[in-house]
Amino acid sequence: MIYTVVLCKAPAMDLPSEAGDVLAHPTRARLFALLNELRRPATTDELAGSAGQHVNGVRRQLERLRVAGLVERRQARRGRGRPRDEWFVAPGASPGGQRPRAYADLSTWLARAIPTSRARLREVERTGREIGRELAAPVEEPSASEPESGQERFARILTALGFRPAIELEASGNVRCRLCNCPYRDSVRESPEVVCTLHRGITAGLLEELAPDARMTEFEPHDPDAAGCLVEIAGTDWRN
Numbered sequence: 001m002i003y004t005v006v007l008c009k010a011p012a013m014d015l016p017s018e019a020g021d022v023l024a025h026p027t028r029a030r031l032f033a034l035l036n037e038l039r040r041p042a043t044t045d046e047l048a049g050s051a052g053q054h055v056n057g058v059r060r061q062l063e064r065l066r067v068a069g070l071v072e073r074r075q076a077r078r079g080r081g082r083p084r085d086e087w088f089v090a091p092g093a094s095p096g097g098q099r100p101r102a103y104a105d106l107s108t109w110l111a112r113a114i115p116t117s118r119a120r121l122r123e124v125e126r127t128g129r130e131i132g133r134e135l136a137a138p139v140e141e142p143s144a145s146e147p148e149s150g151q152e153r154f155a156r157i158l159t160a161l162g163f164r165p166a167i168e169l170e171a172s173g174n175v176r177c178r179l180c181n182c183p184y185r186d187s188v189r190e191s192p193e194v195v196c197t198l199h200r201g202i203t204a205g206l207l208e209e210l211a212p213d214a215r216m217t218e219f220e221p222h223d224p225d226a227a228g229c230l231v232e233i234a235g236t237d238w239r240n
Contacts, residue, residue, distance in 0.1 A: 022068040023095055027053060028061045032070055032095065041074065041086035062087050070095060104186055111191035124194055125201035132205020135161075150210040151175070151238035157206060175238060185224035196221040196229075203231060211236045 023029045030051050035042060048058040065071040070093045075083035114120060135157050148156065151167065155177070158165040162183030168176045182188065188195045200219045207214050211233070218232035 022064055028065055031061055032065060035087060035089050041088040043084050043086055107187045108190045111187040111194050114194045116193045121197045124197045128198040128201020129205035132202040133209050136206045136209035154206060154210050182224040182227045188224035207233060
């Protein structure tokens, strides 16, 4: 059996939020993310243009963020005319009531920091296999639940990782899984060799636990924004 996986198609600070939080509103979350991405003060007009929103509505949402302690406002004069409001992330901002986090930046910087020598990439893939096996380790299920098949667990893990898998079982015995998102795209742009090698290792590790007799015969990375990475796996018994 051939198992085919096709991978089809962050701000500087990760933004935790929950119902009732000021960042649960999509426009406010986008404005706060924009200010984090810019890493400098920005005018109301600039933020409105980037967000594709009317300036008056953006001003109201920024004021909500200011009251919540997430952004601050200052007046700045640029050339002639009246001073304009500029907005920037408050030094003590706690999005979602938590201390700031920046996992996206960290993963990108780590990808940049890892050399792409053959020896180091072998280490990266070996680590990926260990991670894949850990992700696929058996979990205790409620007694009323039916045990998941290897295919179901594979799909569930890929979903949890952010790949948005769509699996198709073919009459021929082949299996196609289209993963319609690349959650690592920012890091891939920084170092495709490192990140795609890690991903290949994770996939291999998953299979070692979920389909021990299977073998991955192809792993072909594509552009992370368009996705379309191809993985071919032979020897699964997931049709049964």
